[in-house]
Amino acid sequence: MRLADFILANVEPILAGWEVFARSIGAGEHLDQLALRDHAPQILQATARDMKSPQTAAERVNKSEGRSHTGEDSEALDGASTAHAVERLGLGFDMLEVMSEYRALRASVLQLWHASSPAAHERDVDDLTRFNESIDQSLSKAVASYTQRVDQARDMFLAILSHDLRNPLGAIAMSAHVLPMVSNDKAEIVECGLRITRSASVMERMISDLLDYTRTRLGAGMPVNPAPMDLAVLGRELIEEFRAAHPKRMIEFHTEGELKGRWDSDRIRQAISNLVGNAIQHGSADFPVTLSISGTRSEVVIGVHSGGNPIPPGELPKIFDPLIRGSSADHPQKNRPGSIGMGLYIAREVAKSHGGRIDVTSTVKDGTTFTIRVPYESAPRAGQPILDVEHIAKM
Amino acid sequence: MILIVDDQKDMGAGLERLLRYAGHESVSVTGGAEALAMLHLRKPSLLVLDVNMPEMDGLTVLKTIKEHAELKDVRIVMYSTDTHPETITEAKRLGAVDFLIKGSIGFEKLVDRICELAGEPKTAD
Numbered sequence: 001m002r003l004a005d006f007i008l009a010n011v012e013p014i015l016a017g018w019e020v021f022a023r024s025i026g027a028g029e030h031l032d033q034l035a036l037r038d039h040a041p042q043i044l045q046a047t048a049r050d051m052k053s054p055q056t057a058a059e060r061v062n063k064s065e066g067r068s069h070t071g072e073d074s075e076a077l078d079g080a081s082t083a084h085a086v087e088r089l090g091l092g093f094d095m096l097e098v099m100s101e102y103r104a105l106r107a108s109v110l111q112l113w114h115a116s117s118p119a120a121h122e123r124d125v126d127d128l129t130r131f132n133e134s135i136d137q138s139l140s141k142a143v144a145s146y147t148q149r150v151d152q153a154r155d156m157f158l159a160i161l162s163h164d165l166r167n168p169l170g171a172i173a174m175s176a177h178v179l180p181m182v183s184n185d186k187a188e189i190v191e192c193g194l195r196i197t198r199s200a201s202v203m204e205r206m207i208s209d210l211l212d213y214t215r216t217r218l219g220a221g222m223p224v225n226p227a228p229m230d231l232a233v234l235g236r237e238l239i240e241e242f243r244a245a246h247p248k249r250m251i252e253f254h255t256e257g258e259l260k261g262r263w264d265s266d267r268i269r270q271a272i273s274n275l276v277g278n279a280i281q282h283g284s285a286d287f288p289v290t291l292s293i294s295g296t297r298s299e300v301v302i303g304v305h306s307g308g309n310p311i312p313p314g315e316l317p318k319i320f321d322p323l324i325r326g327s328s329a330d331h332p333q334k335n336r337p338g339s340i341g342m343g344l345y346i347a348r349e350v351a352k353s354h355g356g357r358i359d360v361t362s363t364v365k366d367g368t369t370f371t372i373r374v375p376y377e378s379a380p381r382a383g384q385p386i387l388d389v390e391h392i393a394k395m
Numbered sequence: 396m397i398l399i400v401d402d403q404k405d406m407g408a409g410l411e412r413l414l415r416y417a418g419h420e421s422v423s424v425t426g427g428a429e430a431l432a433m434l435h436l437r438k439p440s441l442l443v444l445d446v447n448m449p450e451m452d453g454l455t456v457l458k459t460i461k462e463h464a465e466l467k468d469v470r471i472v473m474y475s476t477d478t479h480p481e482t483i484t485e486a487k488r489l490g491a492v493d494f495l496i497k498g499s500i501g502f503e504k505l506v507d508r509i510c511e512l513a514g515e516p517k518t519a520d
Contacts, residue, residue: 162476163447163476163477166476166497166498167403167406167476167497168403168405168406169498170403170406170409170476170497170498171403171405171406171408171409173498173502174406174409174410174412174413174502175405175409175412177413177502178409178412178413178416181416182412182416188412191408191412192412195405195408195409198405199405281449
């Protein structure tokens with residue numbers, strides 16, 4: 001059988017091999033079959049159809065040199081490859097992982113084809129050449145699409161960041177400007193000082209979030225200093241702070257089971273605070289925000305629940321990555337005041353750095369729940385300096 | 396009276412003080428809904444409006460006011476860190492008299508411009 005026909009007749013077994021590989025990549029660990037396969041069937045079918053379409057010598061040279069391709073089948077392949085890269089980026093795959101998937105796809109097709117017809121045929125060389133050309137076309141399109149999307153997201157992210165930092169900086173500058181005018185009014189001087197202090201704290205928190213993001217994004221890891229602590233006490237303190245800041249909102253707190261363990265108190269506080277803050281901002285005021293912390297035999301489960309409009313299903317897998325979430329025109333990101341939209345990302349990194357994980361469910365009927373699970377004991381992690389020479393060498 | 400709408404409370408309060416010490420009566424609120432409620436009680440000589448706000452963004456507030464028979468004459472100037480040309484064009488299309496970018500204009504010039512737009516003379520220096 002010709003290779004193109006073999007591909008069209010064996011999409012399912014080829015995809016099964018692709019799926020196993022995609023799942024083995026860290027980012028694909030918790031994804032379902034549909035998400036993992038995403039545009040792979042279209043890429044495969046478009047590849048096979050592209051291979052079957054006639055190709056002149058000039059077109060072959062163009063293709064091998066990465067220049068533009070023409071024809072309906074070739075365009076279908078480009079479209080599927082572009083969409084695949086965007087989806088993979090959204091799911092947290094890095095560029096090397098996307099390229100590895102193509103390597104796996106190529107290997108999977110060729111192994112199965114070879115196994116199906118061990119006797120070599122002189123047409124095989126032509127088929128293999130056409131197959132490799134099509135896969136390379138798809139790969140180069142996917143890489144271009146991935147890179148373009150990352151650049152767009154980064155530009156938007158930087159714009160959001162500069163907007164969010166400018167506001168407290170503006171408030172500081174404005175208060176500093178007012179100070180000489182109010183030199184005879186002690187109450188006003190105090191008020192100016194308080195505004196400067198509050199805005200400086202907001203900026204400090206934003207910069208700290210940005211540093212956490214940069215550190216973890218570069219793979220250096222979030223430092224963790226576990227010490228004995230009681231999550232019930234921490235939870236109660238946090239809820240009291242939120243109730244004081246949002247007197248009109250219903251904020252509930254429930255605890256159950258053993259909640260004493262060894263965790264990094266500041267980090268856990270940061271994660272829970274980010275989740276509760278988000279729930280208050282995005283949840284409907286008609287429903288309470290509930291923080292529940294329960295101890296099971298092996299782990300502690302921290303749940304933050306809110307009601308109101310659910311998160312669209314397509315957004316759920318991307319919600320923890322600020323570079324991807326909110327970078328589309330359809331869903332512009334709106335951060336709560338004093339935040340640069342990294343709360344969920346940092347919550348996820350806190351959970352991971354404690355040997356745990358974070359999940360989210362969101363439906364009209366049940367509302368939205370973020371759940372962090374961490375074991376009772378967390379190992380200390382030093383993290384690494386971002387510009388550590390050894391670390392850079394490994395990148 | 397100049398009404399300032401900015402979800403960043405300290406930013407609004409800072410501008411309020413700045414205008415007050417420059418001799419203008421000014422009030423700041425932190426959201427569009429609150430601003431709309433205030434407009435029904437008293438019309439300001441100028442509304443200074445932020446764009447990026449979490450519950451009701453500035454362009455929506457602007458549109459709502461300009462579509463309201465009794466409020467449409469309120470003069471509105473946008474004051475924002477949003478520098479997207481399409482935001483600025485849209486704000487002007489909806490009826491904003493000017494679009495001032497936070498951080499790009501010194502405070503003295505800012506006060507002078509707001510005063511000029513409000514049509515209120517400075518009463519003190």
